[in-house]
Amino acid sequence: MAVVWSSLSVWENCWILDLSSGSGRDCYALNQLVGEKGHVTGIDMTEGQVGAAKKYLDYHMEKYDFQTSSVTFTHGYIEKLAEAGIQNGSYDIVISTCVINLVPDKEQVLQEVYLVLKQGGELHFSDVYASLELPEEIKTHKVFWGECLGGALYWKDLFILAQTIGFFPPCLVTANLITIQNKELERIIGDCCFCFGHISPLQTP
Structure with a gap:
């Protein structure tokens, strides 16, 4: 999480x-940063997680000395934000940490994010990337x-996809190599390398 928030200012x-x-x-950590006049929405596909998260609304409102809660939790899928009631053009920032690699239709996720961001809004995006296009055997x-490797995006495909949707061109900010300590798995991946990386915020025009 420190990787995603490293570019935080105000x-x-x-x-x-x-x-x-x-x-x-x-x-809840983000809620403290945005303050009572800001707002944080969490969306998750697991109803149990949403229910568990909601249990701490009052606790954090009191902890941060807020008069009203400025956090909401919604059940839904990240590739179907509109169906979950997430309004277009309503968010300044969207955060994704090692999530999009688990979704088969990555283009749909990025398209949905683009729609819900305000003009000039940003997607702060850390995930697992591959140095080559992955063959079906790995996928x-x-x-x-x-291990969150089978759904890793080839980094060049991500950059092309982001620009096709309408985001400004991104660049890789940090990358940490993921080591494979298994001879059979090393044989399967061949020359492909994986890394956990953080790209510059994907920004809308």
Whole structure:
């Protein structure tokens, strides 16, 4: 999470959407940053996680000395934000941390994010990337999929896709190599390398 937030300066009063918010921990931390006049929405596909996150609304409102809660949690899919009630043009920032690689239709996710961002809004995006286009053997391999590698985007494809949708050209800011310590898995991936990377915020015009 420090990777995603490393470019934070002043997010006070911003509206932020957290993709696959899970237990809500990051949403509550972001809530303190944006303040009572800002807003944080967490969306997750698991109803149990949404329910668990909501249990701490009152606790954090009191902890931050807010008169009203400025966090909401919504059940839904990140590739179907409109169906979950997320309004177009309503968010300053969208955050995604190692989530989009798990979604088969990555273009649809980025398109949905583009629509819900305000003019000049940003997607702060950290994920697993591949140095080559992945063959089906890797994409469908149970171990690679379970380790968030099977759905890794070829970084060049991501950059082309982002610009096709309408985002300004991104660039890779940080990259940490992911090591494979298994001879059989090394044989399967061949010359492909994986890294966990953070790209510059994808910004709308």
